[in-house]
Amino acid sequence: MEMLTLSNVSKRFGSHQILNDLSFQVSENTIYGFIGENGAGKTTTMKMILGLYSVDSGVIQVNGERVTYGQTNTNRYIGYLPDVPEFYGYMTPTEYLRLCGEITGVAESQIKNRIPELLELVGLEKANKRIQGFSRGMKQRLGIAQALLNKPKILICDEPTSALDPIGRKEIIDILQSIKKQTTVIFSTHILSDVERICDEIGLLHNGTLALNGTLEEIRNMRKSDGFMIEFDKVDDAKNFANIYMGCEFLSGTELSFNGKTKEDMMAAMRLLYENQIYPVKIEMREPTLESLFLEVVSK
Ligand SMILES: Nc1ncnc2c1ncn2[C@@H]1O[C@H](COP(=O)(O)OP(=O)(O)OP(=O)(O)O)[C@@H](O)[C@H]1O
16 A cells, blocks of 8 residues: 655745656655755655655655645654754653653653654663764664654654764664554665665655655666776786787776676686686675666756
């Protein structure tokens, strides 16, 4: 079942067209990585999903219900973690979550059980101190706990890992991974290694529309390989082979790159190496990374 559907959504601010006929769907219990350069329109899209910005045209549906600008009906399905979550620093996590639960109408009996459960989920069960002393990573984790308070069907996180160090990022990624069974997760980022670690599906927003959309595997398979490289022990060996196999490039004195070549081309190169008795140190097929695909798309 689709938890989120955007159909032909367009949005402009003044003369600046931010989104142009944007369409995509996110299925239940998937982790969807919404990637794009700074200013691509990721936050704008999220705010439209939350009904905080109007759409100029097109339709957004959350759990099958149409989102209406200014109304919050569909937000009962959504937990939202903004890029910089704000808290009352003088409160402890328990006090803060209790306040959020009371404001949003969660029953007292539920609040009581839910708070320790959530604090454990985000690894803050022992952090019984004021939030003002928290690290950025701890604040992001508390933000996730807050967003999950109402047991949302969708958790939307705006760049949850961008300001964190590798350990903090891993903690957030592990939490998102662990809640996937209960909640569909949509998170925006420009950190492609995080996307590669956990996302089931990816959408790359570029020029107001999705330039790439699909599973990581589908996207990688769009371009089978980035060619191959051969490393030699001696500079002379590299030079000799560059004269035999035309059209390669030097990556360094001892490394040659064979861009855009196939596995069959690599086998042919190995045969030539053997026939000419030139010994390589390393021969490697280069798989396209998400980063190389991303750069290829955004530089067009
Ligand atoms: N309320 C607004 N009024 C006018 N322009 C806006 C408004 N909100 C966003 N924009 C512009 O829309 C464009 C997209 O912004 P948005 O914040 O959605 O991008 P983003 O992909 O989230 O980028 P980042 O990764 O930097 O957060 C930017 O050029 C931004 O300046």
